[in-house]
Amino acid sequence: MKRWILLALALLSSSLAAQSYPVKPIRLIVADAAGGAPDQLGRAVAQKLSDSLGQQVIVDNRPGAAGVLGADIASKSPADGYTLLLTTTSIYALLPNLKKNLPYDPVRDFVPVSRIATASNVLVVNVSLPVKSVAELVALAKSKPGVLNYASAGIGSPAHLAGEMLNLLAGIQLTHVPYKGAAPALLDVIAGNAQLIITSPISAGAHMNGGRVRALATTGVERNPRLPELPTVADTVPGYEISQSWGIVAPAGTPAPVLKRLSDEVMKAMSLPEVKERVVNTGAVPAGDTPAVFEAFMARERQRLGDVIARTGIVLTD
Numbered sequence: 001m002k003r004w005i006l007l008a009l010a011l012l013s014s015s016l017a018a019q020s021y022p023v024k025p026i027r028l029i030v031a032d033a034a035g036g037a038p039d040q041l042g043r044a045v046a047q048k049l050s051d052s053l054g055q056q057v058i059v060d061n062r063p064g065a066a067g068v069l070g071a072d073i074a075s076k077s078p079a080d081g082y083t084l085l086l087t088t089t090s091i092y093a094l095l096p097n098l099k100k101n102l103p104y105d106p107v108r109d110f111v112p113v114s115r116i117a118t119a120s121n122v123l124v125v126n127v128s129l130p131v132k133s134v135a136e137l138v139a140l141a142k143s144k145p146g147v148l149n150y151a152s153a154g155i156g157s158p159a160h161l162a163g164e165m166l167n168l169l170a171g172i173q174l175t176h177v178p179y180k181g182a183a184p185a186l187l188d189v190i191a192g193n194a195q196l197i198i199t200s201p202i203s204a205g206a207h208m209n210g211g212r213v214r215a216l217a218t219t220g221v222e223r224n225p226r227l228p229e230l231p232t233v234a235d236t237v238p239g240y241e242i243s244q245s246w247g248i249v250a251p252a253g254t255p256a257p258v259l260k261r262l263s264d265e266v267m268k269a270m271s272l273p274e275v276k277e278r279v280v281n282t283g284a285v286p287a288g289d290t291p292a293v294f295e296a297f298m299a300r301e302r303q304r305l306g307d308v309i310a311r312t313g314i315v316l317t318d
Helices: 002-020 037-053 065-075 089-098 134-143 158-170 182-191 201-209 256-270 273-280 291-312
Strands: 026-030 057-061 083-088 110-120 122-126 149-152 175-178 196-199 213-218 243-251
Touching: 026 037, 026 065, 037 057, 037 083, 037 110, 037 182, 037 201, 037 243, 037 256, 037 273, 065 083, 065 089, 065 243, 083 089, 083 110, 089 158, 089 243, 089 291, 110 201, 110 256, 110 291, 122 134, 122 182, 122 201, 134 213, 149 158, 149 182, 158 175, 158 196, 158 291, 175 182, 182 196, 182 201, 182 213, 196 201, 201 213, 243 256, 243 291, 256 273
Parallel strands: 026 057, 026 083, 149 175, 149 196
Antiparallel strands: 083 243, 110 243, 122 196, 122 213
């Protein structure tokens, strides 16, 4: 009897806490440097959540190890709704297939809130590189094996996998140079310290529009509707395909009523015309999934990209 009373009190306490949630600022961990795609999306959502929840949602940038650092911090945070993680394809799909002994488990340690956006990547090069197509890039790389560098947001990041897929499927030898986030990686491509990067149009869009990098192709099966002038990499390198997705997750054990409130507010934010326009203008496609739909999507991506990694034999050696 005492046990049931304690359980009832615990449930009542959880329910009351959820009804008053939130009573203090919320931290949204973004496992990427300021200016990168996750950071831009995180800040767009955080601003709208701050308005709708009545408490400030603070973006906490924790770049490093392709997202491992930020995911680890989030997984060990209290499951009370006051710490969230902007998860990425790297965090929930790539790293679990590429690395052993991760300090977090994407299924065990997190619960889904909502997917917010998806985008095919874009291959951009330094403007001084004498290539204007994927075919010319492949030809130049074949003439100079190991000389051209490709930047990434870190070991195990989507840009890393994208570069290694290009190496394998095009039969070339680009050298990987990892950075602590997409923003510093792009800056070095602009500076000419690295010759190219395959990254999200959210990260590269302003630099493409400003003429600081040259876009050659996108990486989806079909052309990106926001960049219709660009061919796909697969037009030149058959079988090439990679994209990125972003969403909000919370530490496992977060009370269900709190999760529902968060999910409802994120989906509401993603339905706003100004948010949709902001996402679409970057080249991404707005989402706003329910937790169940987002959970199923992440499971499919883990399987799909795991199959790609196994089929292409990609191994992390750096």
